[in-house]
Amino acid sequence: MKALRFGRHAALAVVAAGALALTACGSDNATGTQNSAPASSGPKVTGTLTGVGATSQSAAMDAWKTGFSGANQGANVQYSPDGSGAGRKALLDGSAQFAGSDAYLKDDEYASSKAKCGPDGAINIPVYISPIAVAFNLPDVKELKLDADTLAKIFRGQITTWNDPAIAALNSGVTLPSLKITPVHRSDDSGTTTNFTQYLSAAASTVWTDKAGGLWPSSLKGENAKGTSGVVKTVTDTPGAIVYADDSAVSGKLGVASIKVGDTFVKPTADGAAKAVESGKAVAGRAQGDLSMTIDRKSTDATAYPLTLASYHIVCSTYKDQATVDLVKAFENYVVSDAGQQAASDAAKSAPLSKALQTKAQAAIAGIKVQG
Amino acid sequence: MTGSSASGRAGDKVFSGTAMGAGILILLVLFGVAAFLVVQAFPALVAKPADIQGGAGFWAYIAPIVIGTLIAAAIALVIATPVAIGVALFISHYAPRRLASGLGYVIDLLAAIPSVVYGAWGAAFLAPAIAPGYAWLAANLGWIPIFAGPASATGKAILTAAIVLAVMILPIITSLSREIFLQTPKLHEEAALALGATRWEMVRMAVLPFGRPGIISAVMLGLGRALGETMAVALVLSSGALTASLIQSGNQTIAAEIALNFPEASGVQVNTLIAAGLVLFVITLAVNMVARWIITKHKEFSGAN
Numbered sequence: 161m162k163a164l165r166f167g168r169h170a171a172l173a174v175v176a177a178g179a180l181a182l183t184a185c186g187s188d189n190a191t192g193t194q195n196s197a198p199a200s201s202g203p204k205v206t207g208t209l210t211g212v213g214a215t216s217q218s219a220a221m222d223a224w225k226t227g228f229s230g231a232n233q234g235a236n237v238q239y240s241p242d243g244s245g246a247g248r249k250a251l252l253d254g255s256a257q258f259a260g261s262d263a264y265l266k267d268d269e270y271a272s273s274k275a276k277c278g279p280d281g282a283i284n285i286p287v288y289i290s291p292i293a294v295a296f297n298l299p300d301v302k303e304l305k306l307d308a309d310t311l312a313k314i315f316r317g318q319i320t321t322w323n324d325p326a327i328a329a330l331n332s333g334v335t336l337p338s339l340k341i342t343p344v345h346r347s348d349d350s351g352t353t354t355n356f357t358q359y360l361s362a363a364a365s366t367v368w369t370d371k372a373g374g375l376w377p378s379s380l381k382g383e384n385a386k387g388t389s390g391v392v393k394t395v396t397d398t399p400g401a402i403v404y405a406d407d408s409a410v411s412g413k414l415g416v417a418s419i420k421v422g423d424t425f426v427k428p429t430a431d432g433a434a435k436a437v438e439s440g441k442a443v444a445g446r447a448q449g450d451l452s453m454t455i456d457r458k459s460t461d462a463t464a465y466p467l468t469l470a471s472y473h474i475v476c477s478t479y480k481d482q483a484t485v486d487l488v489k490a491f492e493n494y495v496v497s498d499a500g501q502q503a504a505s506d507a508a509k510s511a512p513l514s515k516a517l518q519t520k521a522q523a524a525i526a527g528i529k530v531q532g
Numbered sequence: 533m534t535g536s537s538a539s540g541r542a543g544d545k546v547f548s549g550t551a552m553g554a555g556i557l558i559l560l561v562l563f564g565v566a567a568f569l570v571v572q573a574f575p576a577l578v579a580k581p582a583d584i585q586g587g588a589g590f591w592a593y594i595a596p597i598v599i600g601t602l603i604a605a606a607i608a609l610v611i612a613t614p615v616a617i618g619v620a621l622f623i624s625h626y627a628p629r630r631l632a633s634g635l636g637y638v639i640d641l642l643a644a645i646p647s648v649v650y651g652a653w654g655a656a657f658l659a660p661a662i663a664p665g666y667a668w669l670a671a672n673l674g675w676i677p678i679f680a681g682p683a684s685a686t687g688k689a690i691l692t693a694a695i696v697l698a699v700m701i702l703p704i705i706t707s708l709s710r711e712i713f714l715q716t717p718k719l720h721e722e723a724a725l726a727l728g729a730t731r732w733e734m735v736r737m738a739v740l741p742f743g744r745p746g747i748i749s750a751v752m753l754g755l756g757r758a759l760g761e762t763m764a765v766a767l768v769l770s771s772g773a774l775t776a777s778l779i780q781s782g783n784q785t786i787a788a789e790i791a792l793n794f795p796e797a798s799g800v801q802v803n804t805l806i807a808a809g810l811v812l813f814v815i816t817l818a819v820n821m822v823a824r825w826i827i828t829k830h831k832e833f834s835g836a837n
Contacts, residue, residue, distance in 0.1 A: 215795055245798020342685040347771050349796035374796055378586055383686045383770040383781045386792060390655070390767065397660045398686045 205490045206234035207483055213239070213247025213260025216351050216471050217288050221260065223507035228494050237491060244351065251282060251474055257484060258492075259474040260288075262351030262374075264443065264452035277476030278531050280447040285521050287495050288471040288504060289437050289511045291428035292352055293407040294417040297395050298322065298337065305330045307420035308363035314402060315343045315360070316367065317381055322400065330420075339400040344391050347384035349374040355455075355469040356404040362457035363466065404467070407433075408509030419467055422460030430511035432465030438514045439464055447477050449524035451517070468511075478531040485530055492528075496521040566813070573807035575800060583800050590804065594811055596774035600690065600783035601812070604765065605758035607694035607778070608701060613751055615698075616705035623706075624713035625735060636710060643703035651767030654696035655688065659768060662695075663687030666779040680777040688770035691778040693785075696764050701754035708753065712746030713739050745827040752823035756816055762787035786812040 211221075218241045225237045239260065242250075247259035248269055254276045264284040265273060273282035294311065296304060301322075306314075310326050313319045319326055323336040346353050353374050360368035370377040376384065383401070385394040388409045395401040396414060407428040410416055418425035426432060439461065440453030457466045473492060479485045494500045501512035513521065581589035619639065623632045663686060670681030683689075716739045724734040740747075766788040775782035790805045797805055 241795075243794075243796040243798065245796065245801075249798065340682075340685060344686070344770075347766070347769075348792040351796075375585065375793065378773055381772060381780075381782065383684060383688060384772070385655070385688065385770065386766050393656065394686050394688065394770075397656075398663075400685065 204235075205232050205483075205486045207487045209235075209237045209258065209484075209487050209491055210256050211237065211239045211247070211258045211260060211473075212242050212250040212256040213258075213474075214244040214262045214351060214471055215241040216262055216290075216469070217241070217260045217508075219508035220288050220504035220510055223503040224491075224495050224500055227500060227503045228491055231494065232490065235487065235490070243349075248474065251476070252276065257475070257479070257488060260471065261474055262354060262469065262471050264472050265474060267445070270446060273476070278478035280477035282474050283447050283450045283477050283524055283528075284452040284472045284474050285492065285496065285524055286437055286451055286453060286470045286513070286517065287473045287492075287521075288508075289433050289513065290469045290471075290508075291407040291430065291433035291465050291511060292355055292404050292467045292469055293410045293428045294402065294404050294419065294467070295392070295395060295410040295414040296402040296417060297399055297414055298339070299399060301334060301336065302415040304334070304415060304417045305420065305425045306417045308360060309367050311417075311419070312360045312364035312367035314341055315345070315380070315382070317343065318367070337400075342383055342398055342401040344383045344385065344395050344398075344401050344403040345376045346388075346391055347376075347386050351469055351471065352388065352404065352406060356467065358455075359457045359467045406469075406509075419465070421462050421464070421466060424462040426462055426465050428465050428467065430505070431514075432463060433468040433511040434514040434517070435461070436464040436466055436468040437470045438517045440470075449520070449527050451520055451524055475525075475528065477527065478529055480531055482530050485528055489525055489528055492525045493522065496525070569806060569810040569813055572803055573810045574803070576803035576807040579800050579803070584804055585801060590807060593804065594786075594808055597784045597786050597789050597808065598811060598815070599774055601759060601785040601787070601815070603778075603783065604690055604694045604697060604769075604785050605755055607691065608697035608758045609751060609755055611695065611698035612702045612705060612754060616702050616750075616754075617709055617747065619702075619706045620709035620713055621735060621739070623710050625731070625739065636707070639703050639706050641703075642699070643707070647700065647761060648763045648767070650696055650700050651764035654692060654764060654768035658696065659687035659692050661687070662692055666691075669779055677776045678778045680780070683779045684770060684781045686770060686781070688768060689777075689779045689781055690769060690783040693765050693769040694778075696768050697758045697761055700761060700764060701757050704757060705747075705750045705754045708750035709743065709747055712743040712750070716742045748826050749823055752819060755819055759816055759819065760787055760812065761785075762791045766791045 218239075221237075221239045221241070225239065229236045241260075244261040244263060247256065247261050248265060250256035251259035252269060252272055252275075265282060270281050274280075294306065298304075304327075306327070307330060310319065310330065313326065320341055321338055322341055323338045328336055351374065353376055354372060357368070357370065357372040361370070361372045370379070376382070383394065383398075385391045388406050391403045392405050392409050392414070395403045396412065407416075416427060418427045436455050436459065437453055439459065440455045443450070443452035443454060446452055452472075453470060455466065455468055455470065456464075459466050473495065475488055475492060479488065496513060496518055498512075501510075501518075504510045505512050576584065576590050579590070581587065581592075584590050584593050586593045619635075623636050623639075627635060663684065666683035666687060666689060669679045670683035673679040674681045720738040720742065721734055724738045729737060765785050769784065769788060770781035771784040771788065771792070772782035786808050790809055793801070794805055
């Protein structure tokens with residue numbers, strides 16, 4: 161009797177737990193299969209677009225979502241900032257219709273994108289450009305000139321004081337204090353770190369021998385903090401500290417270094433960043449209209465700022481139904497439009513795309529079509 | 533009569549059923565978490581060493597952060613335990629009743645502060661404030677390896693993180709110890725006093741031996757929180773390679789490592805981080821088991837039975 165009762169209750173509990181587990185597994189992938197708008201690039205679309213991707217685009221994405229839904233009643237965009245890698249994976253397995261990513265698809269990822277996106281695979285469109293500033297906290301110095309080698313040596317701990325001859329040689333006329341340099345980097349995995357280390361390993365290849373990546377090389381000593389706001393706060397509190405950070409986040413008492421490009425020294429600007437992406441080298445072997453760009457970190461063009469982050473939207477070249485195609489086109493067209501870029505610039509202080517890049521992006525978006 | 537006893541039986545059945553259901557559910561959840569950790573961690577354990585972050589395999593990756601976690605938690609305990617027991621004794625046996633209840637309330641409030649607030653406080657206030665102290669330690673006591681220079685210029689060293697952790701676990705240890713001390717049998721205390729013991733001798737002979745298992749479990753609960761604390765460490769600590777010096781930047785804890793790297797992780801790195809989580813799970817499990825073992829071993833001294 162007792163055993164029987166126990167058995168029954170246990171079974172009940174298992175069923176209940178099972179039901180819970182099932183509800184938890186119930187997928188909530190939203191798909192854009194609502195009323196199909198006219199095939200032409202009609203002004204109004206409806207439906208839900210799902211994206212997954214980089215955290216760097218979060219602020220801009222919020223602005224884009226609001227702007228897009230405002231212009232298209234009944235259309236909305238869901239974006240979950242799970243990280244660049246998660247975004248690319250979600251696009252490749254079909255659970256998201258677009259991905260936000262700090263890096264364009266790798267070659268093998270592009271190859272596997274053909275399974276869900278049709279024979280032409282996925283297209284990478286740069287939508288979010290942001291210059292990375294090298295900011296420092298020196299009480300009496302606001303202007304500083306640095307070249308890639310010196311920068312790499314500072315961040316590797318090979319140059320340890322501000323009045324080091326290597327820095328003084330670049331900054332004649334500036335009185336440098338004999339203060340200890342405290343280089344600060346990001347403690348979390350970050351696209352900013354990826355671009356900074358890419359720059360150093362390209363432009364200062366003899367000094368920066370570590371592989372470029374989102375994580376700071378663990379063999380290097382140095383201070384760090386979480387997130388852009390964390391590193392900027394740490395540097396602001398620490399005289400003698402230096403950091404790389406999104407230019408929009410650097411303000412107040414921090415100075416911003418000019419980086420040597422060719423024979424001149426360039427400060428981070430929106431125009432310089434847009435120029436650097438525009439003049440980047442297109443990645444070979446991609447779909448028609450694809451805008452994967454390798455930024456030329458060793459460029460000698462003084463109008464381009466090489467320490468720039470380009471974040472992409474990755475979309476399929478073909479989708480299964482017209483409704484999704486219309487929705488993706490409408491959204492991406494809004495994102496690369498003047499209004500969309502301005503909204504991102506207001507919300508996240510990113511650099512708007514250059515006109516030439518905008519035209520190319522629009523051409524790429526126009527090529528998205530239904531499968532078959 | 534019969535009606536009420538029948539409904540009483542039905543109520544009894546329902547109650548025992550739901551209680552058992554809840555018990556089974558918690559086991560299922562625990563099993564589910566453990567199974568998830570093992571399954572997801574497996575690819576990292578068998579991955580080629582070069583694929584793991586750092587390029588030297590999983591164990592080379594995990595060992596320094598396990599040690600970092602243990603160092604931070606141990607320092608936090610060393611700082612927090614004496615203070616917590618002192619505060620608990622003050623509240624239970626020394627303070628006037630009115631002050632005691634007020635103080636107990638304030639201590640409980642400390643436990644209600646979210647860890648991210650502690651983290652922000654540690655990073656924005658404590659670290660810059662403590663940095664000159666580290667510079668002094670490095671200059672004057674630098675010959676002791678744990679205070680070896682150069683001291684962190686930002687103050688975001690593992691000692692700072694441990695101090696923040698100590699503040700965070702203080703209320704847990706204090707409130708549990710206080711409850712235990714208050715339960716000391718009045719007869720024991722009065723007997724000690726009657727034999728001519730001073731108040732301190734009474735505490736030492738009656739209260740502390742009675743409360744020992746309780747103190748140990750309170751400390752172990754605090755240790756559990758210190759080991760698993762994520763946000764505060766992630767914000768405060770300037771992480772890096774394993775270093776013996778407590779006042780240099782460096783060291784890392786498992787929980788903070790996961791929190792910092794998970795959002796942008798992909799591929800085998802996700803498995804690596806989950807495997808790190810599995811290691812933390814095993815450590816906390818071991819801590820709890822050791823705590824249980826100590827408590828059962830000391831039961832006979834407690835006088836509770």
